[in-house]
Amino acid sequence: xxxxxxxxxxxxxxxxxxxxxxxxxxxxxxxxxxxxxxxxxxxxxxxxxxxxxxxxxxxxxxxxxxxxxxxxxxxxxxxxxxxxxxxxxxxxxxxxxxxxxxxxxxxxxxxxxxxxxxxxxxxxxxxxxxxxxxxxxxxxxxxxxxxxxxx
Numbered sequence: 001x002x003x004x005x006x007x008x009x010x011x012x013x014x015x016x017x018x019x020x021x022x023x024x025x026x027x028x029x030x031x032x033x034x035x036x037x038x039x040x041x042x043x044x045x046x047x048x049x050x051x052x053x054x055x056x057x058x059x060x061x062x063x064x065x066x067x068x069x070x071x072x073x074x075x076x077x078x079x080x081x082x083x084x085x086x087x088x089x090x091x092x093x094x095x096x097x098x099x100x101x102x103x104x105x106x107x108x109x110x111x112x113x114x115x116x117x118x119x120x121x122x123x124x125x126x127x128x129x130x131x132x133x134x135x136x137x138x139x140x141x142x143x144x145x146x147x148x149x150x151x
Contacts, residue, residue: 002032002036002039004036004060004061004064005060007031007032008031008032009031009032009033009060009063009064009067010028010031011062011063011066011067012063012066012067012069014028015027015028019069019070019073020069020073026070028067028070029070033063033064033067033071034070034071036064037068037071037078037082040082040085040087041078041081041082041085043085044085044086045085045086045087045088045148046085046086046087046088047087047088047089047090047147048061048087048088048089048090048104048107049090049092050089050090050091050092050100051091051092051093052091052092052093052094052095052096052100054096055095055096055099056096056099056100056103057091057099057100057103057104061103062103065103065106065107068082082107083107083108083109084109086115087104087107087108087114087115088115088116088117088146088147089104089107089114089115089116089117090116090117090119090143090146090147091116091117091118091119092119092121092128092133093118093119093120094120094121094122094128097116097118100116100118101113101114101116104116117142117143117146119133119139119142119143121133124136124138124139126139
């Protein structure tokens with residue numbers, strides 16, 4: 001499990017774009033992004049929990065997404081392995097559905113719709129900014145069912 005918000009990830013653009021020549025040339029190759037991509041590639045199922053602040057995935061998700069350039073550059077086999085992993089996306093959001101679906105399509109095989117649970121705080125009688133959504137037993141059970149862990 002990775003809590004992206006607690007990791008120090010350098011977004012793209014603070015370099016000489018060495019990844020376009022060879023992925024391993026990225027000056028930030030040693031930060032946790034590559035470990036995260038490796039973990040996904042080696043998994044059977046990966047769940048992403050992505051908050052919505054302005055009708056789009058949060059900036060952390062975009063940083064993770066853009067840093068894939070270096071991980072996959074000149075490694076088609078890694079890209080194919082990553083895309084083959086079953087992924088589930090949990091979006092903590094009241095809006096922005098199509099924006100999320102569009103962003104997540106880059107993480108699944110072509111022609112496959114992303115498997116997304118839109119988890120609205122309103123639906124469970126909560127207010128998003130209070131951070132208490134998972135205090136709701138119904139919300140917890142919804143997530144467990146979606147993740148396939150409701151046994």
